[in-house]
């Protein structure tokens with residue numbers, strides 16, 4: 001999908017491409033992930049959102065090749081946003097996702113008990129600071145959702161309760177529902193879900 005939009009701050013027209021990533025895009029995705037990783041941010045910077053998931057380049061390539069699981073926005077040849085999505089089988093290497101897999105039966109949503117077949121895990125998502133607040137978050141989120149719709153009816157994610165910006169974006173810019181809360185490793189999380197045929 002090629003988007004033409006008025007840039008929020010300058011009012012000039014900008015062209016952005018939103019599409020599924022290929023392995024050639026890994027370098028750009030890694031750069032954006034690193035720039036938003038909690039390990040690389042000060043406490044003050046973390047107020048603008050942060051991610052905690054660590055991934056090797058090999059894991060990223062596997063997510064792309066096995067699951068078609070990374071949606072990106074590219075502007076002037078640079079990856080300015082990404083959203084990841086993958087099966088629970090894929091994420092099961094990470095301890096936090098092992099915990100979420102264990103908890104799946106406890107978070108019924110719209111009358112359906114999620115499991116590893118009827119749901120998948122979305123996230124992390126990052127938007128480069130230069131294009132935040134312009135609607136790119138919404139467009140990349142929705143394109144990621146669309147890309148998984150034929151495979152799963154339900155999307156699930158977690159949001160760290162010390163990331164209120166991310167909660168605001170996921171509940172106000174797109175309409176994810178807070179289904180409950182859980183704790184892991186001393187952190188408090190919201191459990192979020194939405195149907196993959198959601199429109200907003």
Ligand SMILES: CC(C)(COP(=O)(O)OP(=O)(O)OC[C@H]1O[C@@H](n2cnc3c(N)ncnc32)[C@H](O)[C@@H]1OP(=O)(O)O)[C@@H](O)C(=O)NCCC(=O)NCCS
Pocket residue numbers: 036047048049050051123124125126127128131132133134135136137138158159160163164165166168169172173
């Ligand atoms: C989270 C992220 C993807 C959202 O993209 P974005 O372009 O900043 O989001 P938007 O501007 O479309 O929407 C954010 C909303 O949160 C609001 N907001 C900003 N800071 C906030 C805060 N501290 N508390 C509550 N709401 C806040 C904004 O005002 C905006 O809502 P509004 O337009 O109604 O005022 C982006 O900020 C980002 O990449 N952050 C770093 C990585 C991250 O946190 N990823 C999510 C991990 S789950």
